[in-house]
Every structure is written in C-alpha cells, then in structure tokens.
Amino acid sequence: MVRGINKSAIFQDDQDKLQFLERLGKNITTGHCQIYAWVLMRNHLHILFRSGQDGISTIMRKLLTWYAQYFNRRHHRTGHLFENRYKSILCEEEKYLLALVRYIHLNPVRAKSISSIEEMDRYQWSGHRAIIGKTEYPWMEVSDVLAQFGGTKKKAVKEYRQFMKDGMGRERTAEFSGGGIIRSQGGWSHVVAMRRKEQPEEGDERILGSGEFVRAILKNTEERYLRQLKLRRNGRKIDDIIQDECKQSRVSPEELKLGNKRSLVSMIRESIAIRGREELGLSGAEMARHLGVNTSSINRALVRCEQEREKGA
Helix, strand or coil, X not given: CEEEXXXXXXXXXXXXXXXXXXXXXXXXXHCCCEEEEEEECCCEEEEEEECCCCCCHHHHHHHHHHHHHHHHHHXXXXXXXXXXXXXXXXXXXXXXXXXXXXXXXXXXXXXXXXXXHHHHHXXXXXXXHHHCCCCCCCCECCHHHHHCCXXXXXXXXXXXXXXXXXXXXXXXXXXXXXXXXXXXXCCHHHHHHHHHCCCCXXXXXXXXXXXXXXXXXXXXXXXXXXXXXXXXXXXXXXXXXXXXXXXXXXXXXXXXXXXXXXXXXXXXXXXXXXXXXXXXXXXXXXXXXXXXXXXXXXXXXXXXXXXXXXXXX
C-alpha cells in the first residue's frame, strides 16, 4: 500500500498511470515476482504480490524511486511524493488470496468512483479486467485466481465476477488492514524476550494469517535476527566492516568518509553496504552516516548489487 504525502495525488492523469504500470511490469519481470491484484487510485495504490526469492523491497524501492523522479519532472515539482515508506502486510495465501483480490479490486467502489459490476468490468486501472479476460498483462497472474473457482475458464470467470458483485454491498473489513498474532512494540528483541519467557504475544498488523502461519514467519525472522544480534553482541560494528574492506583495498577510511566518488571508493562503499545489511541488519540511513554519502546513494548501491545478482542467476 502506497499513499501520497499529505494525501496528495500521485497520479494526475492517465499518462501517469500508464507510465507507472509499464515500469511496474518491467520490475516484476526482472524481480521474478507475480501480481494477483492491483488498483491505482488518485492518491494511493494497492498491490498484491507473491514475492520472489529476494522479496519485494527491491522492486518497490526501484519502482517508487523511479516514479517519484518521473512525476516530479513531468509536473514541475520538487520534494517527496509518497507518504513515508510503502506499507506491507505479509499474507497467508491459502486463507486470504480471494478475499484480498476482492478487497483490492473493490477500492473504486468504496471510493464511489464506480457503482456497478458493469462499470467495474470497464474500469481500466485495476487488475479486475485482466482476470475476466478483457485485457492482458504478462506480469499478472490470472490463472491462480481463476483456479480457485474451478471448472472451465468461462465458468470460473462467471463465478469470479459474481464473487466480486457479492462483495460490492459489504462494509470494508478492517482485518485486511492488518491482523495476525505477533506484535513487536519494542523491536524484535522485545518479541524474542517475550517468547523466551513464554509470555502471550499480541497481534501484529504486519502479518495476516493463521496462528501457525504467523509462528512460522516469526521463527524464520527470529533466526535471522538472532544471527545478526549475535554478531552485534560480539562487538561487530559497521566500523569493523569498513576497516576490513579498506584494508583489503588499500583505501583509507578517511578517504571513504570524505565522499570521494572515485570508482574504487564507490565499489568499497557498495561492498560495505551489502555486508552491513546482510551481517548486521543495518538500515541504509545508518550506513550512510558512516560512509560520507546520503541514504539514497546507499540504497542505489544495494539496488545495483541486486541487479547484478539477477543477471548472474
């Protein structure tokens, strides 16, 4: 879910939406992800992903950075376009796939932009038309949605369309803005401590799924967190990584932190950023403070690395 800053428009006209969809399609294809549902509204958008091996963060970062630059150039504006970072919720597919497809595609109905299933069939700015076969997006997964209704494709489309129609009169379901079991009010360290004390865990708006699903996600996340925590508790810091990389490349840390743009120095910063993210779980902003560049430079370096990995895959 992405919103415009101060609820401002992120799409001024159809050209903006077409440009966004074209770039979305490219990023989805290179990122080996799938999309089940999407909708573009005047000041926000929703996308339902099945993420690839590297998750959706890289795709969203590249997509939103590119689009904000495009939008500002075209409309002669400066400053932030989006309200903070995009919001993501991890969802259990088996339980929530169809409900989320309907929730997302009914956004124009809740906004009173359209009021009937016939208008929805003609609405250009959601994935609904692709599911019913009125248009086609190579990067959108339609068959998995229709398979939930069984039978022939014609019968599945008919039943899907009725499913959407039945949802038009329903109130918005707050559960689809969040749900689940685990809630970290003090970071993952707080969650880990609670689990060790066998204290009950509260709901987490970042996860939508059954208790078993949420516990599996937490276990995976906790293991990764604990690996990073162990390194930090053993005294591992970003400065240690900087020293390692500078020693290997015979570049002084001072030159690195002065913002030097020499290619070798830039490569060292990129290596440090990658290790800082993977070994210590550091944010781009935190690493930028140690490397003499701004956060966007660190994020671009991480994107370049991920692109190189994709090419080599």
